[in-house]
Amino acid sequence: MGIVRNLSDRISALRESPTRRIDAIRERLRRENRDIIVLSAGQPSIPPPPEIRAIMAEELAKESMDLYAYTPSQGIVELREAVSEDLKRLGSLDVKPDDIVIVAGGQEAMFATLMTILNPGDEVILMDPTYFGYKPLIEYFGARIKRLRLSMDDGFRINVEALKELISSRTKAIILVSPDNPTGSIISEDVAKALVDLARDKDFWIISDEAYRTLIYEGSHVYLYKYAPEYVISLNTFSKDPGIPGWRLGFVYGPREITSRIKLAAEEMTYCPPSFAQRFVATYLRSEVRLKHIKYVVEQYRAKRDTAVEAIRRNLPEARFVVPKGSMFIFVDLSKYIDDSDKFAEFAMEKYSVALVPGSYFSEQYKAAVRVSFVWERTDRLVEGIRRLAEAAKAYKAS
Amino acid sequence: MGIVRNLSDRISALRESPTRRIDAIRERLRRENRDIIVLSAGQPSIPPPPEIRAIMAEELAKESMDLYAYTPSQGIVELREAVSEDLKRLGSLDVKPDDIVIVAGGQEAMFATLMTILNPGDEVILMDPTYFGYKPLIEYFGARIKRLRLSMDDGFRINVEALKELISSRTKAIILVSPDNPTGSIISEDVAKALVDLARDKDFWIISDEAYRTLIYEGSHVYLYKYAPEYVISLNTFSKDPGIPGWRLGFVYGPREITSRIKLAAEEMTYCPPSFAQRFVATYLRSEVRLKHIKYVVEQYRAKRDTAVEAIRRNLPEARFVVPKGSMFIFVDLSKYIDDSDKFAEFAMEKYSVALVPGSYFSEQYKAAVRVSFVWERTDRLVEGIRRLAEAAKAYKAS
Structure with a gap:
């Protein structure tokens, strides 16, 4: 049988x-007992x-199916209520529990949302640089990507006039990641307002990726939803806070017309979000530990960021970067040193045992940049990395 | 903005x-403090x-990210090795860990598999009756469903000659659920062999849904993979055994050309399977508790099945059904009593506080049947239900 012939045409585009x-390269070197310093990880170290954890360990001792049974596909009420309260407390937002859909992580939030809104031929505007996870999904759903180039020179600020040039009658959505991965920049209130005015005027969705919402070192998170709840679909994850990336839990909030359909999409994809993680996070968000934990994590990561900034300045005087206000990353332009970040990342891993993510994954312009994660490794290893x-x-x- | 206009055309087909x-009806009645006996649940009670659970509770006390970090998208090696050993032990199968993809539950196994193989215009053959979860997915991916009617009169045996009539050049796959949901019937070795011969001859995939593989009360599971590893994609879940439906974990095995792509699909959908559940199941499958647990569960459920069979015979002398050899269900034809199973299921819940799944969800011919789950409720409540x-x-x- 020609097995490859017997596959979906669309799936063949996935890489x-x-x-x-x-x-995979890291795994191979690890098996060779190489000690790799990992500056590539997009996940917390705390x-x-x-x-x-102690509360959940006690729950595991109980002889009941409560912790193991399917949950409603939208997520358990206790968690949706806890998220609603948390959005009020942290963002002064008024989001009803019924407008929140719990999903199996930020990736499912992205997939289910794009599955819900995109038709072949639609256009989606991405920033350049931005998180690389959106591109394959947009292409899988048959839509076209237009990129708005942001510049390190003005701190990756979005130029709304330049954005207008990209908008057409086919524009279905614009995707904003703030705090951003990989640049750590945060959208400002005035840009946020201009964007929602544009969304209203031109009738497109704003997909607001808030994965790093609680990891902010200077300034504060701008909740786009506040300005235009009927145009903003907000994607969130619990991978970064409280730090359970492998457990796969996140949430989406937005207008009910859209979240009710995202719920159906997620139900077809995974039936319901993981129940153990739901109980865990509901307990966390409602405990008095919650605010203390964010404060602790932000302090730890801010100190590491400052250490990394100082180390880059000292070791790579010709590197260019913007000090990140949030997230876990510094996006470092090495164009004074290297030309091709893909080749360089392999070279750095193979020869110098340090793992980085090439800038080319995020950008068509910053191809000589690397993303440095400052949270995963211990401070001494971060400096050594x-x-x-x-x-x-x-x-x-020199080569 | 016309929000509905701004949605995917394909998503609009999802219900x-x-x-x-x-x-949802059950939840409403529960809020009215009605005690509903649940014979509708497709999940274990043990x-x-x-x-x-005690081992995992200890793991939760450790100060490390090991339990929380992302895993490889294909699943951790320990779990894939444990599944490989388990398939050898239970089914004498030789499946390499690299040919196994761990996924976020049986639903993701179904979605990712159909996403991987289907193109619009393809045809997929479903049994009638069969599990209702496949229909919306096949339709979402733009393929057409053909149904092979099975009859209660001969124990829902597949007539291979009748099946041949349905096969065309567009036939991409046939989906077999064995042990079956809702009928509890098990495919026989001779039918299995005839089916794989047909798949080879006519060049289509056999999707073998093995969700209830370990819940067998008479006879044993037939692993279709054994007869034609290059044509069979096997979908599995850990929801029924070891009983963590809400945790969302399952696996797919099959030829590497296809599992490698299912892995990519699942990666786009959920990035990786839930890590806590992966550790849990790897520990379970490799412990000496594993075989004892299946034995215990099967004994408990067999006794409940026998109780349910006896109660149906006593209370509903004109009901027709086949005593299930496996799964959690009895599919009861009530055509001597009722005409419309949808209306009847609502009536039974509203007026008699018993929850059932209508036969119409599984079948276009058995529209006066109901699916009775015999595992979820305690024995006394099962009888009362x-x-x-x-x-x-x-x-x-009478009405």
């Missing part, structure tokens, strides 16, 4: 996630609060 | 899962083994 490629990165960049330049 | 409708069902059927007939 392995670029970070998975990096992971496990969720021990108090909540940046030293290795600098050595690699200089060696690459 | 709420029929059991979710039943759940939680996973306490020994494994069937008494209520009989009362409802007689009252419906």
